[in-house]
Amino acid sequence: DGGITQSPKYLFRKEGQNVTLSCEQNLNHDAMYWYRQDPGQGLRLIYYSQIVNDFQKGDIAEGYSVSREKKESFPLTVTSAQKNPTAFYLCASSSRTEQYFGPGTRLTVT
Amino acid sequence: KNQVEQSPQSLIILEGKNCTLQCNYTVSPFSNLRWYKQDTGRGPVSLTIMTFSENTKSNGRYTATLDADTKQSSLHITASQLSDSASYICVVSANQAGTALIFGKGTTLSVSS
Numbered sequence: 001d002g003g004i005t006q007s008p009k010y011l012f013r014k015e016g017q018n019v020t021l022s023c024e025q026n027l028n029h030d031a032m033y034w035y036r037q038d039p040g041q042g043l044r045l046i047y048y049s050q051i052v053n054d055f056q057k058g059d060i061a062e063g064y065s066v067s068r069e070k071k072e073s074f075p076l077t078v079t080s081a082q083k084n085p086t087a088f089y090l091c092a093s094s095s096r097t098e099q100y101f102g103p104g105t106r107l108t109v110t
Numbered sequence: 111k112n113q114v115e116q117s118p119q120s121l122i123i124l125e126g127k128n129c130t131l132q133c134n135y136t137v138s139p140f141s142n143l144r145w146y147k148q149d150t151g152r153g154p155v156s157l158t159i160m161t162f163s164e165n166t167k168s169n170g171r172y173t174a175t176l177d178a179d180t181k182q183s184s185l186h187i188t189a190s191q192l193s194d195s196a197s198y199i200c201v202v203s204a205n206q207a208g209t210a211l212i213f214g215k216g217t218t219l220s221v222s223s
């Protein structure tokens with residue numbers, strides 16, 4: 001898991017509520033990423049940020065929002081507009097050559 | 111369409127045996143190919159990264175090969191251990207920045223005693 005922390009490990013929310021997932025890294029990486037993992041599917045990119053105060057939509061950004069106010073932090077908010085929010089969420093940061101993943105947060109929305 | 115296909119979907123082997131996992135890709139442009147190991151409920155951990163010019167790369171009992179002409183890669187695990195039980199994910203990067211990673215669905219390996 002390197003120097004990337006995600007909290008909490010498990011998160012439960014009621015439908016209609018926004019929820020924010022935390023991601024912190026101490027690897028001094030400029031680039032950070034959020035992925036979603038569903039059973040039987042490959043990881044899909046939600047948002048990425050290559051520098052502080054800048055971020056770009058990935059392949060499945062609808063219903064999600066992010067911020068990058070500090071180099072170390074890249075929180076992801078799952079909004080009530082996300083139709084199927086229950087999933088395993090992975091944060092990553094990268095050097096020039098490699099991506100390092102956090103331990104993940106499993107979000108369950110009922 | 112950029113795709114990464116892995117086979118088999120799942121595999122069961124006895125402890126101590128060898129196995130080979132396959133990855134075929136149709137990604138353009140191609141920057142590098144990565145193999146990750148993901149334990150259940152954990153984040154993926156990098157095993158190997160290979161660029162276009164590299165044919166093989168090893169990391170302990172893990173050896174990855176790359177044939178850029180046929181767009182195929184394999185991950186060979188030697189003398190398997192119970193701790194090798196995990197999902198193995200093949201990932202192809204379409205750029206050097208790493209912002210265009212195409213993930214395979216993974217091969218689930220179970221090593222039994």
